[in-house]
Amino acid sequence: MSAPAPSLFTEAAIKTAEGLGLTKGRANLEVFADTLLTLATSDKNVLAVTSDSRGSGKLVPFGQALPEQIVEVGIAEQNLVGIAAGLSSVGKNVFAVSPACFLAARALEQIKNDVAYSDNPVTLVGISAGVSYGALGTTHHSLHDFAALRAINNLRIIAPADNFEAREAVLAAANLQEPVYLRFGKAALYNLPATDRFHVDKVRVLRQGKDATFIANGETVIHALLAAALLEQRGITCNVISAPSIKPLDGETVLSLAADSKAVITVEEHMVNGGLGEACAALIAQAAINPKFKIMGIPDEYTVTGSQADIFRHYGISMEGLSETMLGLLEP
């Protein structure tokens, strides 16, 4: 028995989202599974490889519809990635699906050598990423995957923020002949404001402002967007950037918006070390622009026990927390 998960959003945040006209979507993980099933139905070279993870990957319908196109390896993540690389090398379009905490840690050497270095264009799908597993604790959190994978050559890293980005990222990964890491959480998400068509190398500018910039990815983007809306009521306008691709990072757009900002806050469901925030910091420092700058994420400590919502709120990843942090940063 588990306690009912508290909402990720306060009443005020839900009102703000409604004010922006945002609609409720599904979990990205479900969108991933649906999109993959559609792709695989029309192309028998598309395979899902799972490590006893078809349930958590929402791939039970896939396995029922296309039993020949799902390869089960059992609870063996190193073998998952090695087998995926081998399948890819003989022309299969492989999606290797496993909880991000195991995929990007236990199988890290297989990702580095068998996928990236050997240039086998596997799509690695890290599911239930970040703190999606909530109170199951540190063994099941992946707060290191951006950092670990950013240090590997020839690997794209994409963390979609809503159902649109999730679907487009899956399609892009299927079409790219390159190693890709896709990172999905399992919370039901708001649909973010529509933008121009998705480009895998580009950030999406969801909102524009003159004072400050939020740069976020994955399931934290909505909180940055709501914070920007709240700040506007106080006369402060912010850019809000969704950066699904942390590597390569769209430096051109990030820098052009950061250059005109008095303050920049990055937000990610990842440890503050080595993730989106440090990637942006490196860009900004090397471009010799100098906004006030803050990395919001999970600090380098044992993560507080709780649901994803509890953990986000505890570390200030909420409309309220992020708007307050921005106000503090903008104080003269």
Added chain:
Amino acid sequence: MLSDQQLARKSLEYRRDTLRWIKHSGAGHTGGSLSCTDILNVLYNRILRVSPQSFSSPTRDRYIQSKGHSVESLFVVLADQGFYQQEELASLCRYESHFVGHPTKKIPGVEQNTGALGHGLPISAGIAIGGKLDNADFRVFTLLGDGELAEGSNWEAAMAAAHYKLDNLTAIVDCNTLQITGHTANVMNNEPLAEKFQAFGWAVRSIDGHDIRELTAALSTPLETGKPSAIIARTVKGKGVSFMENVGKWHHGVPSDEEYAQALSELNSALKALPETC
């Protein structure tokens, strides 16, 4: 097809060339390259349907060298197969060379980048599953070291290969009984090895890994329908050079000028002793 005698000659030439390039580059995994020479010889000259012309064909046989450190003998054999000129090995391990000290796909004839141990069998299992899905008739071979078998990922793949009845997969263990620290039996005993593979659901045969006929017989066809094949090839580390045989320091020892001259003289004598006909 080349005769057994001709292959015997090639093995000696491969060993001579392997030592030549290790000496030239000043680095290399000498003992393990010499222990797997006959295995590579039989694979490339008798078993594998692979050539420079067919290397991009999806139906080619695959060879994945999991014990990637024994790369010098592989590079010599690939040169002999016509994938490149052997003289290109003059750049082995030199600044900006494509010839890294482990196999990489930048070298014609190399399937996958290997060298970290415990990776070749999972990749090979994936290739074999792909072959089964496509009803392709290619075979997949991987070469493992005996010390390498302490890596747990091998046993994950061993389980999966039996589960998926990968009779298109053959794992050859270059069982030279030594690894960098010393005797495998003392470092981390993996015996009884044949029984282990059997227990995992593999068909197993133990052979003399330097015997051309035994190698040919063991590798020509899968051992058993519905099971992956494990060939336990009993070998001698440093094989063919008296002072290197079964001596641990030659794991990655590079011969001095005197040692190199003696090694060449032993291999050349053995070549001279072969019948003229081959």
